[in-house]
Amino acid sequence: MSTELPDWDSEYREQGRLEGPPPWNIGEPQPELAALAAAGKFRSDVLDAGCGVAELSLSLAADGYTVVGIDLTPTAVAAATKAAAERGLSSATFEQADITSFTGHDGQFNTIVDSTLFHSLPVEGRDGYLRSIHRAAAPGADYYVLVFATGAFPEEWVQRPNQVGEDELRAAVSKHWVIDEIRPAFVHANMPADRQQGDQPMPPHDRDEKDRMKLPAYLLSAHKA
Numbered sequence: 001m002s003t004e005l006p007d008w009d010s011e012y013r014e015q016g017r018l019e020g021p022p023p024w025n026i027g028e029p030q031p032e033l034a035a036l037a038a039a040g041k042f043r044s045d046v047l048d049a050g051c052g053v054a055e056l057s058l059s060l061a062a063d064g065y066t067v068v069g070i071d072l073t074p075t076a077v078a079a080a081t082k083a084a085a086e087r088g089l090s091s092a093t094f095e096q097a098d099i100t101s102f103t104g105h106d107g108q109f110n111t112i113v114d115s116t117l118f119h120s121l122p123v124e125g126r127d128g129y130l131r132s133i134h135r136a137a138a139p140g141a142d143y144y145v146l147v148f149a150t151g152a153f154p155e156e157w158v159q160r161p162n163q164v165g166e167d168e169l170r171a172a173v174s175k176h177w178v179i180d181e182i183r184p185a186f187v188h189a190n191m192p193a194d195r196q197q198g199d200q201p202m203p204p205h206d207r208d209e210k211d212r213m214k215l216p217a218y219l220l221s222a223h224k225a
């Protein structure tokens, strides 16, 4: 069963709020995905699924990749489009669509990357998402997912991402994709240590060298047969 997920557009519209930007907006790509890019694992065209304000897309475009970012929220898509124009990155384009049912781009993408989208979807939206991106993938395309692992957030929290166990992740993705690897990883987030819901505090996760919380995650690698 799904947990309560945020109203995504208001998460971005409220960026002027006291707490600052949403915790996942770290001003750069997630380090696990930046490492994949540095290792040459991405091939154009790239689909950044659930791109948000698209630091990953923008960084890939700056390195010469052709990238399409898709996100549900008009506010994030507008911010990403504006940033690409300001940085002169014409190979990054952005579209507002529901990734669980989007159309077009049939067979276009050689790499599909999911930077913390999977756990942001309702559980019942996962299959439509995996089916839709599979349709948009070229034969042999690579698929990478960075997703919160069970234990990242207290199970008792009503409002939290739909974190996954390894078997649950494998079962969902393998219906459409050939899984090559699932390994432990981290999502880095600007999350205060004292965040709590009810009387349930966050687990005592380590922090990185920039004082961001390191939340347990999986990095999944798969390909289209």
Ligand SMILES: C[S@@+](CC[C@H](N)C(=O)[O-])C[C@H]1O[C@@H](n2cnc3c(N)ncnc32)[C@H](O)[C@@H]1O
Binding pocket: 008, 009, 024, 025, 026, 030, 049, 050, 051, 052, 053, 054, 055, 070, 071, 072, 073, 076, 097, 098, 099, 100, 114, 115, 116, 117, 120, 121
């Ligand atoms: C945790 S944020 C991650 C954003 C970005 N990938 C990053 O790493 O900063 C999850 C993103 O998924 C988007 N999202 C949620 N449901 C979606 C859907 N059904 N279709 C497309 N995007 C969706 C949200 O708007 C949000 O931008």
